[in-house]
Amino acid sequence: MSRNRTARAGVIVAILATGVALTACTGNTPETTTQTGSQGGVKVANDEPGKKVVIGFSAPAADHGWMAAISAAAKAEAEKYSDVELKVVEGTNDVSLQISQVETFINDKVDAIVLLPFDGAALTPVALKAMKAGITVINVDRAFDSPFAARSTVLGDNYGMGVSAGTYVCEKLDGKSDAVVAEIAGIDSLPLTQDRSKGFADALRECGLKVNNRVAAEFTVESGEKAAANLLQAAPRVDAIWNHDDDQGIGVSAAIKNSGRGEFFLIGGAGSANVMREIKADNGLHKATVVYPSTQGADGIRLARLAVQGKSLGDLVEVEVPRQIELFAPVVTKDNVDRYLPTAFES
Known part of the structure; x- marks a missing residue:
């Protein structure tokens, strides 16, 4: 391996360490014990019930395994919290229909919208409208064209x-x-x-x-x-x-x-x-x-709940949830497959 590659590998390891820490806080399999963290020097119990949060969830049609896993994980994550009410619309690859779905969430005055847009650019205007209406928008996987269209964005790398x-x-x-x-x-x-x-x-x-x-x-x-x-x-x-x-x-x-x-x-x-x-x-x-993590929808649900309730990620000192989270892209081999198999999606 060349010296440049060795140096680059060191950087990747550092990124992995960061990615693991973030995923531990936002993944779809929280610890059974209460997660606590430091928020401005005050202990925060992120998983303890708080203010009720109504979340609208929209994603493309589950026409292949990865997308099906995204939606399934989001629903499963919401069910873990007694203070979360999840409103799920049917997955669609019709941009006009997805825009209409978000419009409905806005009219229903939900607290947050977790949105995996079929087309990030096309969904940007309606996401901006939701944010201007005071609704917390969490963008998943396909970024919007405007930084003002979402409170936080969860991306694969x-x-x-x-x-x-x-x-x-x-x-x-x-x-x-x-x-x-x-x-x-x-x-x-x-x-x-x-x-x-x-x-x-x-x-x-x-x-x-x-x-x-x-x-x-x-x-x-x-x-x-x-x-x-x-x-x-x-x-x-x-x-x-x-x-x-x-x-x-x-x-x-x-x-x-x-x-x-x-x-x-x-x-x-x-x-x-x-x-x-x-x-x-x-x-x-x-x-x-x-x-390419299929936990992104579940991560979005967690971030929406935390943002609306005014909590932070438990392992960060920062008192707000991050603006953007980019998940790591690890290589799975026979040496580490047992670690990743439990959260893998079925093709």
């Missing part, structure tokens, strides 16, 4: 996913300067896909590798199978493949099986339970996956 995947490839192919690396991306027009690809390329560059073959899919099983089949046909030899999304990875795996190929190893993306079980069994091509 898309660029960090690419860095984590690329760093893992570098470590596995250490010293193999002629290695052929392939990438199966998601929807190329989305900024999140672009960020993942940039992080992957940047990390590979650190060890003298590059993406030799790249195709894009659409985060679906069918598109994953088609994209992987095209990739394998175009590349007679591959040493490593990073697939951005474990849901589309079901199709990727089907295409690989049909091809009869297996000279490479696979790195998944997002962190599905089925991929983690394969990693744990160590009997397939998947040797790792990079987590």
Whole structure:
């Protein structure tokens, strides 16, 4: 490993430590004991019942495993608190309908809205309207265009996913300067896909590798199978493949099986339970996956409750909840899979 990569690894470890601390406070599995923290020198019992908080929750349609897990975790989190009333609307990929859902929350005068927008830019105006009406908006996963549209934002680290995947490839192919690396991306027009690809390329560059073959899919099983089949046909030899999304990875795996190929190893993306079980069994091509936390909706519920009740994150000295939380993108291997499997989503 180069000196630059060693230094970068140190930075990533530091970020991981911070990410773990934040996730411990906002994850969807709180400790059974009361969580307390320092808020301006005063002890705060974050999980003790307080002022009732009515939260509206809206997200895209649960048309794949990760999105289904987002909504399920949000509902489960709300049920843990006797002082939270959650109003959930049907998931939709229709921007106009989602805007209408938020308008309804505003008219109902809810205390907070946890919103994973189908399109962050399109939902920005109605989120601004909610904030101006005195409603606490927590933005999840897809950022709004205006910093005034949300009290707090919970994001996954898309660029960090690419860095984590690329760093893992570098470590596995250490010293193999002629290695052929392939990438199966998601929807190329989305900024999140672009960020993942940039992080992957940047990390590979650190060890003298590059993406030799790249195709894009659409985060679906069918598109994953088609994209992987095209990739394998175009590349007679591959040493490593990073697939951005474990849901589309079901199709990727089907295409690989049909091809009869297996000279490479696979790195998944997002962190599905089925991929983690394969990693744990160590009997397939998947040797790792990079987590894109499906706890973000649950984190949003927790932050909304804390913000409305005037509480802070228990492990921070700051007396307010943070403006933004970016969750870490760890690599899951057979060595640490047991830690991540309990919160993994089913594809």
